[in-house]
Amino acid sequence: MQLSILLTQNHRLLSVAAIIDVFETTNRFLEEEKLDRQFDIQFIGLNPELPSSFSQYPYRVLSEVSEKSDLIFIPAFRSDDMAQTIQENAEFIGFLHRQFQMGANLISLCTGSFLLAAGGLLNGRQATTHIEAVDAFAQLFPSVQLQPHAIITQSENIYTSGGATSSFHMKLLLIQQHCGREMAVRIAKTFAIDMDRNNQLYFEHFKPSITNDDALVRTVQLTINKRFGEIKNVEEALDEVPSSRRNIIRRFKQATGMTPIRYLQKTKIEAAKGMLETTHKDMVEVMVASGYNDMKNFRLLFKNLTGLTPKEYRDKFGIGSMMTARPASVAHE
Incomplete structure (x- = not known):
């Protein structure tokens, strides 16, 4: 199964590292049980070369990718200026539309949902994002049915997750779907993830900026x-x-x-x-x-x-x- 991680501009390194860690650990557990690895990880990005920290993985420049991936992850962004971040990553939007039409599963983690929404892929769909980004998200994308409390949303083959550690619940869901409940529970225990979380509202820290424009x-x-x-x-x-x-x-x-x-x-x-x-x-x-x-x-x-x-x-x-x-x-x- 081809698992592609979009190496977006201004991505959060921890978000990318967590994807690799969880799915490589799943592959290792499968091999220990004499089963085939399920996830072949590759990166897709805009720059000519992959950063050295991920050099052991295949890397594709976005313009060269035409075949379908099974799972496409959009990691969290580290920038607070989401309008600028979306602009810097606009080249990914057409690619995501094509992959969606081919049946790929599009998976945004935390604020990665802003990129899906910017491309109109979430219009009329339920979605979530980091709890502290929900007001900005709602303002930018009123056509999206934002679910601030939700840990995970799924609409057809589009998935979104809440912020930070909530993204681990997204990974557990995908592992359960593709490797079974037993493996999902084993991964949850390995990474000390409580599987019963059903709400992220209590993580919000309300500290709004004071406007200078009005x-x-x-x-x-x-x-x-x-x-x-x-x-x-x-x-x-x-x-x-x-x-x-x-x-x-x-x-x-x-x-x-x-x-x-x-x-x-x-x-x-x-x-x-x-x-x-x-x-x-x-x-x-x-x-x-x-x-x-x-x-x-x-x-x-x-x-x-x-x-x-x-x-x-x-x-x-x-x-x-x-x-x-x-x-x-x-x-x-």
Whole structure:
């Protein structure tokens, strides 16, 4: 089975290395069981030569490739300027369309989904990406049915995965499809991957940039960032801006990719997350400090934005979650 990795401009090296590591380990396990290797890895890129770090693998220049690959991986990008990154990798888009028509499986990892979306391959389809890139993605590609919570999406022969370690779940899915459940479980254990993850929302760190292009929007952002704990509803922030509500909301969404109320909600919940991570405050104190006065509403919104209840979030990321395991007790005579 031909597994091709696109060596895109500004790719994240760790994303590429993880693909190689997981599928080469699978090949090794198959050989140990006296079975044939399943994955023949090659690179496809724009530059004349392959970087020396991958020199043991076959390399094809994009313009010379006409035959179908079985699996084509688009690794994560390391650049935050996705518009520029897409432009630098535009030559891959026609190739991806041709491969899709031939029946190749197109697999994007993390922010690699931006390249698929830029080519229109995700229009009308469900897709996911890195949780911290979802707002930018939604703004650039409104025709895509973005699933911010999803670890993996599949539509026909197009796959997308969430960010960072979520991409390992994509690899496990493909290994299960092509090598069976037993091998997928063995790989999961080898790489210490929890197979039951079904949500990536709780990995988001909401730290939006303050716009310099619109003074009205900037004022609303700064007001929310400074006074979120005392603001009970978004009208209190909008009242300080000399413009109509409708105009502010339109401009705010254009500048930030979200409505003012969503910005306020995410700011409050981000503050709550910080307290759950770093303090021993009880849940009522956390709720009040983040600007809420109704526990039921606080819990509902928290779960809506993170996929976890406040207690589940503290159990996962709170001060006690990083405690090292205590050694087993030793019996003494």
